[in-house]
Amino acid sequence: MNNSHPLLPMGWDLNFETHPDLSENDTRTLARVTGVRKNRFHVSNGEKEWLATVSGRLIHRTDGLYPVTGDWVFMNDTVISEVLPRKNALSRGAAGNRGKQAGLATEEQVIAANLDTVFIVCGLDRDFNIRRIERYLTLVYNCGVNPAIILTKADLHPTPEHFVSEVAAVAFGVPIHPVSAKDSTGLAPLAAYLSPGRTIAMIGSSGAGKSTIVNRLSGKTVQATGSVSESLGKGKHTTTSRDLILMPGGGMVIDNPGIREIAFWDDEGGIDTAFPEIERLAGECRFSDCGHTHEPGCRVLHGVSTGEIRQDRLDSYHKMKRELAYLSQRQHKSADRVEKERWKGVAAKIKAMKKRSRNG
Structure with missing residues (x-):
């Protein structure tokens, strides 16, 4: 070509x-x-x-x-x-198909395919939530895509750098961009992600400002936007479809409807990448199968006691580990059930053939 x-x-x-x-x-x-x-x-x-x-x-x-x-x-x-086979796919557990535990799903929803970067968009209003950002990072890493974090509505704060530092403490090595779509502050660096032929997907809550960013980057209104409720701090689903939008610089953006539940689907080591400081200390634990909860000689728990790791960070790690383990167990059980049903059908056919043979 x-x-x-x-x-x-x-x-x-x-x-x-x-x-x-x-x-x-x-x-x-x-x-x-x-x-x-x-x-x-x-x-x-x-x-x-x-x-x-x-x-x-x-x-x-x-x-x-x-x-x-x-x-x-x-x-x-x-x-x-x-x-054609995908180089990657951004997917999650389908909404409305949750398992017995909150945030788990029994079906996969593929959001977009063949991406270069995923923008995790979070507003510096009531939308701001460090634990949610950790979940987004784990989801994106599980899908094998590079993340970048966009902190919108930076104009609401005189010193948004405080939020940048807070996010940097949990998003090791991930680019973080505070932006204000209101006056285009901070948008210029995003152009580097949109060079010709490159594809970006945007994920985040409703009202986080994803569509507004798309409009600012394109220089015209290509996506509808809506206001955020002052009483609830929630936005409306103004984006209802997923479209590949060509930007002036030649790159492409896929805006997505707001995500209420960040349900995982695959466990492809994303949590290890999202929590590198815990994984690093885990390698120094006395026991190779240490659960980092109460075991003697646990280097991770020692790290919490010395301030190397925050307790809320470890709690978030444990919560996602449990979800991913439960999800893996459900998927394996489902696969085993499918296999059993398949052989049950084969056995029934053989039995029917033998019966016809005897009667023949």
Whole structure:
């Protein structure tokens, strides 16, 4: 694929050219999903955008690879026939499918695919919550994507640097940007994430200012915005869909509806990355299976007593560890149940065949 190919500004890179079905003689059209509307999809090949549906085969697939915003797909005219393997996917436990424990889910919801960075957006009003930021970081790291933290509404405080320091204490090495979309303060550094072909997804609570940032970065109103309730400190879901929005500098932004529950789905080591100071001291514990709760010779508990680790930070770590362990247990049980049902069906067929053989 040459440097002038129309898909390059859409984020195409060489990683996708390793797809076994991709060849010079392939007559199918390559496109990227730029928006999802229930059973309708907006797709673009870099030169034009059109509406599409999915093939029946994709609808009935059991591997979960169903088109989402940011996916690369093969098109047969107006029908999506195949989704190319993703380099990453931002996903969470689906809302409304919670398990027995709060924050857990029994189904996966893929939010967006093939991302370069995820902006974790948090307002410096009632939306500000360190524990929530820790959960967002764990979620993003589990998905294999690089995070950046955007602290909006910095104009509400004379010294927003205090909040930056508080976040930096739990977000080791993560870029943190205090911004005010009201007067565009702090927005200039965000342009570096939006170089041509790069894709950003934004996640955060309703009313955190995600859509306002998109409008400021684009230089025009492309997303509806709403006010935040002064009594409740909550915003309305002004963004109801996930669209890939092209920015003036050539990058792309996927705005997302506000997330009320940050439910995990996969455990891909994100918690280890989000809590590096605990993982570092855990390697010095007397016992390799130390739970860091009461065990003798626990280096982590010693770190709490000496002030190396804050108790609330360790409590947050334990809470997410329990959630991820419970989630893993549920998923393994579900997989075992599926396998048992499959063999139960096979056994029933064999029994029926033997019965017909005897009666024959």
